[in-house]
Amino acid sequence: MKHIKPISQPCLRQSLAHGGCGECQSSCQSACKTSCTVANQSCANKDSQVLAGRDGKVNHSFGK
Amino acid sequence: MIHLFEALGRKMALDVGSGAVMALDDIAYDALSLLLEDRNADIAARLSEKYPRGEAEETVSELHKLIADGYLDTPDDYSDVKPADSGVVKAMCLHAAHDCNLRCKYCFADTGEYHMHSRCLLSAETGKKALDWLVKHSGNRRNLEVDFFGGEPLMNFPVIREVVAYGRELEKRHGKVFKFTTTTNAVLMNDEIMDFLNREMDNVVISIDGRPEVHDRMRPTPNGKGSYDLIIEKAKEFARRRGQQRYYLRGTFTRYNLDFASDVLHLADQGFEQLSIEPVVTDESHDYAIRESDLPRVFEEYERLGREYVIRRRNQDTWFSFFHFMVDLTGGPCLRKRLTGCGAGNEYVAVTADGDIYPCHQFVGREGMRMGSVLDGTFDTAMQQRFQQNTVLTKEKCSQCWARFYCSGGCQANAHAFNGDISKPYEMECKLEQKRLECAMAIQAIERENA
Numbered sequence: 001m002k003h004i005k006p007i008s009q010p011c012l013r014q015s016l017a018h019g020g021c022g023e024c025q026s027s028c029q030s031a032c033k034t035s036c037t038v039a040n041q042s043c044a045n046k047d048s049q050v051l052a053g054r055d056g057k058v059n060h061s062f063g064k
Numbered sequence: 065m066i067h068l069f070e071a072l073g074r075k076m077a078l079d080v081g082s083g084a085v086m087a088l089d090d091i092a093y094d095a096l097s098l099l100l101e102d103r104n105a106d107i108a109a110r111l112s113e114k115y116p117r118g119e120a121e122e123t124v125s126e127l128h129k130l131i132a133d134g135y136l137d138t139p140d141d142y143s144d145v146k147p148a149d150s151g152v153v154k155a156m157c158l159h160a161a162h163d164c165n166l167r168c169k170y171c172f173a174d175t176g177e178y179h180m181h182s183r184c185l186l187s188a189e190t191g192k193k194a195l196d197w198l199v200k201h202s203g204n205r206r207n208l209e210v211d212f213f214g215g216e217p218l219m220n221f222p223v224i225r226e227v228v229a230y231g232r233e234l235e236k237r238h239g240k241v242f243k244f245t246t247t248t249n250a251v252l253m254n255d256e257i258m259d260f261l262n263r264e265m266d267n268v269v270i271s272i273d274g275r276p277e278v279h280d281r282m283r284p285t286p287n288g289k290g291s292y293d294l295i296i297e298k299a300k301e302f303a304r305r306r307g308q309q310r311y312y313l314r315g316t317f318t319r320y321n322l323d324f325a326s327d328v329l330h331l332a333d334q335g336f337e338q339l340s341i342e343p344v345v346t347d348e349s350h351d352y353a354i355r356e357s358d359l360p361r362v363f364e365e366y367e368r369l370g371r372e373y374v375i376r377r378r379n380q381d382t383w384f385s386f387f388h389f390m391v392d393l394t395g396g397p398c399l400r401k402r403l404t405g406c407g408a409g410n411e412y413v414a415v416t417a418d419g420d421i422y423p424c425h426q427f428v429g430r431e432g433m434r435m436g437s438v439l440d441g442t443f444d445t446a447m448q449q450r451f452q453q454n455t456v457l458t459k460e461k462c463s464q465c466w467a468r469f470y471c472s473g474g475c476q477a478n479a480h481a482f483n484g485d486i487s488k489p490y491e492m493e494c495k496l497e498q499k500r501l502e503c504a505m506a507i508q509a510i511e512r513e514n515a
Contacts, residue, residue, distance in 0.1 A: 001130075003092035003123045007509050008393035010082030010134050012402075012469060016145065019398020023207045026155035027472070028406040028424060029245060031269055031312035031340040031387045033213075036406045037497065038472035040390040041397045044207065 021045045065140050067466035068096055071499075071506035072370045078505065080466050081140030085393050086130070087509040091115050095123045099137075147404045147455050151445070153201040155209040155407065157414040157425040158194055160186045160217035160224055165251050166291055168283045170316060170344045170352060176215030178416070178429040185220040186417040190439065191227035194415045197438040199238050209266075211245040213414070213425055218252040221260075228264050245269070247314075249283070251291065253298040262306050270299050273315040274327020274341065281320060282352070300335060308337040312387060315341040318352035322361050325369035332376065332384040340387030343496055345478055356492065363499045370503040374510045391470060391504040402456070405472030409435070409451030409486075423451060426477030433480075451476065451486065459487045461494075471497045 023044040027036050065080040075093040077086045088096065091111060098107045107127070111120035130136040163183035164176035177183055195210065202208055210231065212224050224246070231242040243266040250270045261268050272295065273279040280290025303311055313336050317324035328341050343362070346353045354362065373389060376382040406412065409423030416428055419439040427433040436442035456462040456473045474497065478490040 001126050003089050003095075003119075004077075004126045004130060005087045005509075005512075006130070006135060007076075007085040007087055007505070007512060008083065010079070010084045010138065011393075011395055012081065012083040012142075012399050013138075015395070015398035016400070020400035022152065022154060022205055022401075022411065024397060024401060025207075025243070026209055026407045026412045028408065028412060028475075029155055029157070029209050029211050030267065031314055031338075032342060033247060033269070033314070033425065036471055036473075036475055037388055037391070037500070038402055038405055039396050039470040039501075040387070040392055041401070042392075043395060043397055043401075045398070 018045055019043075065466055066096065066100060066137060068093065068100065069502045071502040072367060072374070072510065074506040074509050076502070076505055076509060077136070078466060079136050079138055080469065081138035082134055082136075083393070083469065084130075084135040084138075085505050085508070086135065087512075091119055091123045092126070095120075095127055099127070142399060142403070143457055145399060145403065145457075147400055147452065151201075151448070152203040152205055153198060153411055153413055154205040154207065155211075155412040156194060156198050157211045157213045157412070158186070158191065158227070159214060159414065159416045159425070159428070160191070160212045160220040160227075161215040162417045163219055164215040164249075165219060165286070166216070166249050166283055167286050170282055170318060170346060170350075172345070172426060173215065173428070180429050183215075184417050186223055186227075188223045188226040188230075190417070190419045191223055192230045193419065194438045195227065195231050195234055195242075197415075197421075197441070199234055199240060201443070202240065206239065207241050207243060209243045209245065211247060213247050216249055216251065217246055218248050218257060221252070221257060225260060243267075247271070249291070250295040250298050250302070253295070253302060258298075258302050258305055261302070266310060268302070268306070268311045269314045269340075270295075270302070270311065271315065272296070272299060272313050272331065273317070274321070274324065275330045278317075278321045278327055279315075282316070282318065296334065303336055303338075312338045312340045314387075315339075316344050317341055318344040319354050319358060320352050322354075322358060322365060325365050325372065328369055328386060329372060332382070337384045338387075339384055342388075343492075345475075345481075345490075345493070347482075354492070359492075359495060362496065366499050366503050370507055374507055374514070377511070378514060388500040389504045389507055391501060391508070393505070393508055399469070402469040402472050404452070404455055406475065408476050410448055423447070424477055426475070427480070430480070454486050459489065461489055465494070465498075467494070467498050467501055470501050 027038045067078040075088040098110050108120045108124045167175050245267040247269040276292040279292040283291050414422045414425040419437050421435040422428045435444040456468040462468045462473050474489045474493050476486040480486050482490040
């Protein structure tokens with residue numbers, strides 16, 4: 001692709017296949033305690049992580 | 065729905081239905097703008113008025129391929145998805161102290177009293193009953209979260225230690241895992257407490273606002289002196305002993321420091337790697353409240369922070385993480401989680417020092433929001449159900465918003481405080497969240513360019 005560079009793959013509908021176990025952290029307990037950014041939370045479901053090609057917290061995925 | 069935006073000098077598109085994010089050049093941005101303007105337009109012809117015909121056709125061809133591959137223009141109606149079952153509680157904000165050793169001027173908890181006009185500490189007995197209650201209501205959930213909160217929880221450190229020890233016993237008895245966390249101002253940190261927190265706490269949030277003069281203005285001691293010097297070296301030592309992992313420095317910015325990027329960068333300059341600085345949430349009767357008219361300035365400040373952020377993160381020695389620029393675009397939470405959001409009142413509750421249950425710490429003391437008590441076992445399951453059903457699918461405003469699968473409906477306590485209704489999000493919070501998300505996505509585009 002020359003003009004449009006995908007930064008991320010489609011993932012939302014795919015997550016329904018393995019999602020909903022509820023073992024992940026409550027977003028408000030993470031750092032904020034006032035407002036919610038849910039999309040930076042980690043998934044605790046190993047099958048889902050494999051599906052998404054990731055293995056841990058998002059702040060580990062940027063190289064440190 | 066497709067959200068087109070510009071942030072940090074990058075043109076971007078988010079396909080809301082699929083979660084795919086794309087970086088665009090000028091012609092692709094114009095092509096998508098035309099598509100959104102008129103679905104039946106001859107885009108190649110329109111683009112050819114401004115760009116070479118070959119480039120125009122190439123761009124349209126890329127567009128069609130991404131649409132065919134499910135990256136663009138995908139259905140975003142998830143009304144058929146059922147949120148997770150109600151009835152299970154897995155997370156608790158446990159108020160170890162309704163008292164504090166600071167007198168922060170913006171404190172939503174009324175410097176620890178929670179507007180209940182009494183200062184008190186959690187007893188070990190009530191704390192243990194809170195854990196029993198959580199285990200009893202947790203169903204099949206294995207991972208349970210308990211955040212020691214206040215006021216200032218370390219004013220009641222012996223009880224925290226006793227409650228944690230009790231939790232470890234419960235883990236063995238019930239096959240659960242307690243993930244304990246603490247939110248503290250660090251004033252009472254010492255070697256013993258640091259060792260305990262590093263051994264037992266999954267995460268620790270330390271409250272610091274940034275530059276000394278900014279911090280001291282809003283976070284004085286009871287005798288009116290600044291608290292920055294009381295905590296900064298303790299916080300540094302704590303983060304060092306923790307290997308710069310599983311903690312956050314969490315600050316608040318107000319109208320007094322709309323140049324808050326300088327506060328984030330100040331903390332990064334002190335060697336901290338995990339940072340979160342948030343806008344104060346309060347009504348405009350306070351001089352320090354952020355107003356609608358301040359938003360352009362705040363947005364520009366997020367841009368300034370974002371530009372500096374990508375530069376610093378290229379170097380291992382200056383790398384840091386900013387909580388609100390972290391968005392997992394490659395997976396992250398599942399859709400069911402994104403529908404239900406923070407879980408307050410549903411799978412997450414707050415328990416006061418007196419054992420009363422509220423939907424979350426922000427609701428404590430608000431009339432009509434008490435859900436029960438861990439002491440007598442009462443629990444308002446009808447209220448729990450109301451919170452469970454309050455998803456981005458049912459909130460009218462959220463259902464039309466491009467950011468709904470990222471903020472997941474925002475803070476219900478803020479919605480209740482400003483609009484008297486947990487289903488009507490607080491507008492200012494929405495606008496700030498949207499801007500932060502745009503910056504976060506642009507940062508990922510830039511980091512991929514640099515990789």
